[in-house]
Amino acid sequence: MTLGYPDEENFIKFIKGAEMLGSDIMEIGIPPKYAKYDGPVIRKSYSIVSKRVKDYLALLKLARKELTIPIVILTYLEEFEKNLDEFLEELKSMEIDGVLFPDLLIDYIDNYEDYYKRIKSHGLKAVLFVTPTVPDSIISKVSHLSDIFLYYGVRPTTGVPIPIVPSALVRRVRDLVRNKLVVGFGLSTDDIREVILAGADGVAIGTAYIEKIEKEGVSSALELVRGLRGILDEFS
C-alpha cells in the first residue's frame, strides 16, 4: 500500500483492517520521483500522497506501532542510492523488517551483492525482486538469498492488465526458486488461482486495493482483502 494513501487516517484504517483480515506481510510503498516499474494507478497514488503527506517517516512510525505483521518497504534504489545508509538506518530504528528495491537486480545487477550486504549490515531483511526477463541462471543464483520470500513481478508494470499466461511464467521459474515465491503485478482473481496452482506460495496485491479505495472507499478495499484471503485459503 502506498504510504499515506488516500490520506493518513484512511491509510492507517486500511492497513490495520488488512492485518485483521489475514494479510501476512504489509508492503508499504514510499513515493519515488520516478516510479520506473509502476503503472498509472500506483503512480497516481504517489502523486496524491506527495501533496498530502507532510512527514513520511512519522507516518511510517505510526504504521509500525499499529501493525504486528512484518513491514517491508518498497521503493527504488535509484532514489536512495546517495544516502542509502542513513535511509536504511532510519528504517531499522523504526523497527521496519525489510526493504525491497525492484530496480536492484535490473539496474544494479553488476554490484547487487554490495547493496545486498549493505541492507543486511543494517539488520534489515533484503527482499529480492525478479521479473520474467531475469534469466534462469540469475534466478537460480539469487533466489535463496532473498529474505522472507522472492518477489516475482509477472507483468512489465503494476496494474496494467497486459495479457500474459501467469501459470507459464510461474512454471518456468518454480523449480529454479529455492525460497517462498510471491507473485505480483496486475493479478486478477483468476490469475491468483492460476499462479497458486502453478506453484506460487503467495500473491502481492496493491493496485486493486488502491483502485477500490479510490472508487468505493476503504471498507470496500477491505472487503477485497477478505475475498482474496478466502481464495488463498482454498488452497491451504
Next chain:
Amino acid sequence: MVKNDEIFPSFWYNIIPDLPKPLPPPRDPPDAEFSRIDLLRTIMPKEVLRQQFTVERYIKIPEELRDRYLTIGRPTPLMRAKRLEEYLKTPAKIYFKFEGATPTGSHKINTALAQAYFSHEEGIEHVVTETGAGQWGTAVALAATMFNMKSTIFMVKVSYEQKPMRKAIMQLYGADVFPSPSDVTEIGKKILTENPNHPGSLGIAMSEAIRYALDHGYKYLVGSVLDVVILHQSVIGLEAMKQLELLGEEPDVLIGCVGGGSNFGGFAFPFIGHKKGKRFIAVGSEEVPKFSRGEYKYDYPDSAGLLPLIKMITLGKDYVPPPIYSGGLRYHGAAPTLSLLIKEGIIEWREYTEKEIYYAAKLFMQTQGIVPAPESSHAIKAVIDEAIRARNQNEKEVIVFNLSGHGLLDLTNYESMMKRWG
C-alpha cells in the same frame, strides 16, 4: 532426403531466459500523460502481446501457421558460397541462409505471418502498419491476405514516389497503400496543411498507422525491435542449425546485418542460446553509426514516442539518418536483447561504408549470382573480411551468414552506386 517440415521447427526460441544478465523491462517515461505500456494493449493483437511478455524459452508454433510457413517456401535454403570461397582463396567454408527466397524477398514475412495469424485467430479483419523502403509493408500485405484480412500500409511518401514497384506488389496483394503524411489521419492532415510537400518519415508513418488502427478498431503490426518479433524470426536460426547439422558442419562464425536487429537476432540467437558457434558479428552501416557512437540507455523505439521506452544502444529517437541506400539500416537503435549481448561482449560489431558494401555486393553477385539487398551486403562485407582473415591465419573455419533479402527491387540504387563507384 529430409523433408521440409522436418527442417522447419515446431517451436520458436526466446533467448531471454538464457541471457547473461536481466533484460531491462520496457518503461513508461517519467511524468507520462498516458501509459505507453497500456497503449500496447489497445493496438497490438492480444496473443502477440502475450508472447512478448510471457517469457518462455520455447513457444509452440500453431499447426495452421506452420502450414503457412511451409506454403511460402520455408525452410529457406542454406547454401554454400563455393565460388566466393574460391575467389578469396580462403580455407574457410562460407554458408548463407537465403531469406531472399521468400515470396516477399526478405525475412520480414516470418513475423508478419505470425502476427497476422494471431490477429485472424482473435477475429480481427483488418491490420495496419507503416513501411519505409517497403519490405515490411510487403510482408504485412501478403500475410494479411493469406489469412483473409484487409491491410492498410502507410508508406513514407518519398519511398512511395521513388519505389513504385514496392507499392504495386502491396496493392496486388490487396493492401491499401497511403503515402505518409496522408489525408486519412488527423496527424497527416495537420502536417500536409503546414507543408503539402512534406517527404514524410518513418516516425510520421508509424504515428499515422497507430492512429488509424486506434480510430478504426484495427490492429497494428510491429516490424522489428520488440522481443516478440525476434522470437518469430528465430525460425531462421533454428532451420539453419538443423541444416548445418545435416551437413555435418559445426559453425565457427555467425554474421548478420542489423537494422533494428530482428534478422540478426532471429538468425544468431538460437545458435548463441544452444551454445553453437564461437563468434557472432553484427554489422551496421558506418553512415548510421549506432554501434560506434550510440549510447546504451532507455529510449523510444519509435521517433513519435508512442511506444514504451526500452533500453538499447541508440543514436536517439530524433536522430536523422543520412539518405543511404540501405533503408532498412537507417533505424536509430538496436533491439534490447541484441544491445545487451553486445554490451556483454558476446556479440561483436562492425560498421562499413556504403562504398565498401557496394564492392562486396558486386563480388557476391559475380561469384554467386544472387543480387543481395544493400542491407544484407553489409553482412557480406564482414564475411569477406573474415574469410580473408581465415586465409591469413590458415584457419579452416565455417562462416555462416544471413542473407536477409534479395536486392532485385533495389536495382535503381545499385545503378546509382555503379555510376559513383564503378
